Amino acid sequence: MKNKLSAYPHFFMNSNGTVADALTCITENKHGAVIVVDDRQVVCGIVADGDLRRAMLKGASMLTPIMKLVNINSIVLPATGDTNVEAKKIFGEHAGFNLIPVVTSDNTLVDIMVRSSV
Numbered sequence: 280m281k282n283k284l285s286a287y288p289h290f291f292m293n294s295n296g297t298v299a300d301a302l303t304c305i306t307e308n309k310h311g312a313v314i315v316v317d318d319r320q321v322v323c324g325i326v327a328d329g330d331l332r333r334a335m336l337k338g339a340s341m342l343t344p345i346m347k348l349v350n351i352n353s354i355v356l357p358a359t360g361d362t363n364v365e366a367k368k369i370f371g372e373h374a375g376f377n378l379i380p381v382v383t384s385d386n387t388l389v390d391i392m393v394r395s396s397v
Contacts, residue, residue: 283390284320290378290391291316292345294323298334299341301326301348310377310393315349320388322380324349355380358389366392 284291289307291314292300304313305328312327326349331339334348354369354376356362362381369379370392381390 284388287391287393290314290393291380291388293318294346294349296345297341298331298339298343298345298348301331301345302341305331310395312378314353314378314380314388314391315345316388321386322353322355322382322388324351325353325378325380326350327375353380355382355386356392357381358383362390362392363397366397370394370397 289304290310292304294315294317301313305311312325314325315323317323323346326345330348330350334343339348354373356365356379358381366379370376377394379392380388381392383389
């Protein structure tokens with residue numbers, strides 16, 4: 280089976296990264312956010328461009344660990360069921376969301392729903 284995540288190289292980053300790493304991902308993916316995962320691909324949360332800008336205004340630097348800024352209360356979709364239908368519903372209800380992690384029961388990232396692709 281092809282790894283679906285290989286289609287999204289700049290849509291997720293490691294939790295050991297920094298603000299600079301997140302900004303690079305967001306600049307490359309052009310969707311205003313990045314999903315943060317640990318070494319096992321377990322989703323830690325999402326960081327949006329606005330989160331980074333607000334943190335920088337409050338004193339964060341390019342070297343600030345991303346885990347200090349990650350939103351751990353992110354919406355995720357279970358890998359079971361019709362993720363396209365569910366993603367369309369969530370994107371319709373949340374105009375500011377551009378990415379939704381698709382996860383297994385143990386919160387492992389297996390796919391990413393992107394607003395422009397659903």
